[in-house]
Amino acid sequence: MSEQLAVPVALQRGRPLGYWGMLMLIATEAVLFGAIIASYFYIRFRTPHWPPPGVPEPKVLHPLLLTVVLIVSSLPAGIASWAARRQLPGRAAWGLFGTIALAAIYAAGTLVVMVHAWHKVGAQHDAYDSLFFTLQGAHVAHVAAGILINLYLLVKISRGRLTQYRINGIWAMSLYWHFVNVLAVFVLLTTISPSL
């Protein structure tokens, strides 16, 4: 056999396994949100008045602005990943910090919107409200989880070296952020659809 089978010691041609694992997680979470959004429209198609009588139409401006803030956070997330892979810990840390800050603004603002909406009409009122709060809540929960993980990564690289393991982690998390941000567009379009 004339194949080249020697494995050079520092060979790293492929993407890390965690990258592929993260893609699988993204795929399954995408379907999760797809199912919630499909349920929203399924119920909508069967309901003559949407929102139901007594429920105000959803706000558009605040959620739209907040979503823009979140989408912008893909930029620092991408920078963090790019910098980490080029062994630039300082820039990577700032990228992580920027992502966390913007995402935190989004999360806090969205929670405020949700609390206001809850006080007007709670989730227990009608399927419309239950679907709204479940969809929005699920998305905010994903943002919150991302913030926590990014904080953990930030602490790790601030206190220590930029190891391959941490680089892989930052890379995988940047994928997660891009996913959560794209998802935010779909969540937004769905939740404000009655006002469109």
Add this chain to the structure above:
Amino acid sequence: MSTAVGREELHRLESIWAEKPGLRTFLTTVDHKKIGTRYLVTSFAFFVAAGLEALSMRTQLAVPDAGAIGPKAYDELFSMHGTTMIFLFVTPMLNGFGNYMVPLQIGARDMAFPRMNALSYWIYLASGIFLYSSFLLGSAPNDGWFNYTPLAEKAFTPGLNIDFYNLGLLFLTVSSTVGATNFLVTIFKLRAPGMSLNRIPLFCWAMAAQSFSLIFALPALSVANIFLELERRFDFHFFDRAHGGDALLWQHLFWIFGHPDVYIIFLPAVGIVSTVVPVFARRSMIAHDWLALATMATAFIGFGVWVHHMFATGLSNVTYAFYSAASMVIVIPSGVQIFGWLATVLKGRPVIRSPFLYILGFIVTFVIGGVTGVMFAAIPFDQQITDSYFVVAHFHYVLFGGAVFPIFAGIHYWFPKITGRMLDERLATWSFWLFFVGFNLTFFPMHILGLLGEPRRVYTYHPGFGWGLWNLLSTIGSFTLAVGILGTVVNVIWSRSSGAAAGDDPWGANTLEWATSSPPPEYNFPSIPVVHSVDPNWDVDDRRDDARRLEHAELTLSGGHETIGTDWLDADIEEIHEGPSESPWPLLLALTLSWFFVAFLAGHWVLAGIGVGLIAVAVGGWHLKEPGE
């Protein structure tokens, strides 16, 4: 002839990969072979539990107005029987074989994520215990394994039964998702050099198809469970008409998962069939490429047929058209597989041993089940026999035939590899015939009962319907089946210690797990095999080259817990992957998840909140120690 270099490499590999026996290793192992064995043993225990539930039901139904079991208990029995068989037996059992054999068949040293592998087992065990603890509280799930609303809503089933169902399944889903991710990354990134896409063993294709299906199907079930639990606990509305919801939403969400689930079960099982057939036909699988395609095509089309479980719910005919068309066309890839197996057997020189007996049994029973399945695709017929025993007969023929027979084939085929010993052929043959006759005697009469109008899920029936004789025959069959299964259990237990020695390759098989010892060493292969065909273990020259490479310390990867990473299409070498050794975090994370689910079930929101915090801590702890530290 071994060289000093070779012996040195072996010694190094042994010391790197050894796991000291004892409690600590038991709780912290990440070895795919140990984890696979645990899946096999645990899932078989659930099989026995669900079997006992079935025997109780059959006893009750043996004669009209039996009075042995009341309706409430009967509801719990059929619900738990179905839930256990589907969620806690078949899929985990097949995953057990997958866990043990996939890394070996692709020439790898472990799964891509060994700690996640351990985690998926511990979560599976915890969720099974969680579900079964419902019996202790007298609140086992009791609305059937598909748990339709509105019956499953709080107004109609106020007890904890359905909360056990929702939370138990959500819990288990974490395990299945983690496992599916692991299999996919393993199969696509860790294959032996030269094992291009067209040389992947059919069992691995099946596990890949199953894993893709799990990734895309499980979320629908999770959303259904989450919606229902939010309704029951916090008075949300999704399924109740009075507040704008729709009961059919549950059915859609459930079956969007539920139909792919039958392929999640079926595909790995027929992966076992595709593994065993060439070995006992003594020839390469005819149309290997087509069978790989059929596996993936079945999984894909399987996502577009779910409404055929709802043909009696009054939806629009145009909607039905989509799913009726797909339900008919999905027969095509299954047909391709059957013809592939038959052609291989007919053009080979079959050797009849116990694994092959179960394959033959599978073909007969699965074809019968498949025939009745196509009948259901015709909506007028479906609407006549919906919810009758005809349905029960059909799905037991396809599930038992299509999954349990192959599982038993797998047990008989792979027992020598896992234990290093052979099962007793005579006992195995007797057990098989009792199993086969018992199965058909149990379930064939159910076709007739269905056509005679007996509904499913009824705890008793009155005399005068003409159902008594068929029910009695069915019950006799079920006890016969149980004796056949018992025979296999006895065989396994006895042969573990007293069976004949198996050697590396007692069957003369074609896949790589037989290229190493029985049982395999901790590191699976001394040097990573290099593959040039679809039947690598029949390529004698290649396997000699593997041994030669060991003697030159080539591809031995003895620098740590290493395995080779290759490109997903052509399996060219890309890099060396370093994996973890024993770790306590999988068990700890599983325990924190258990805390959360138990607290939620009990309605202790503060404790549940603390549980979320503990989960975060466990995830953090998992990533604290990095490879190389």
Add this chain to the structure above:
Amino acid sequence: MIERRRSLVLWFGVGAPPLAWAIQLFAGWMLDEARCGDGGMRWGIDDHLWEGIISGCAIAAAGVGVAAAVSSLLAVRGGGGDARGRAAFLALTSLSAGLVFLFLTILTLVGVLWLEPCSG
């Protein structure tokens, strides 16, 4: 680069027919739900027209996918440097699968055009 183009054609042949069918199914079903549900009835959706359009697009996409698979198969048979037989495997299997999915999209079209919407 020819190799990249060949690769794109190959993967189009693998992915287009199944995706065409999947989108036909999901979009077609959601359209029917909208047309027949209480919420969507007032929107005046012409079921047959839109179902026809969706199915037509699906059949076209599946057809192009099959053509791509044929093209890939011819390229491989013409000696395309496929040492391990992997490209031949993909080309042949995608052609077979493509034909099945094409058939499925046509069968579905027959169903959705023949039957009356919203009756069940």
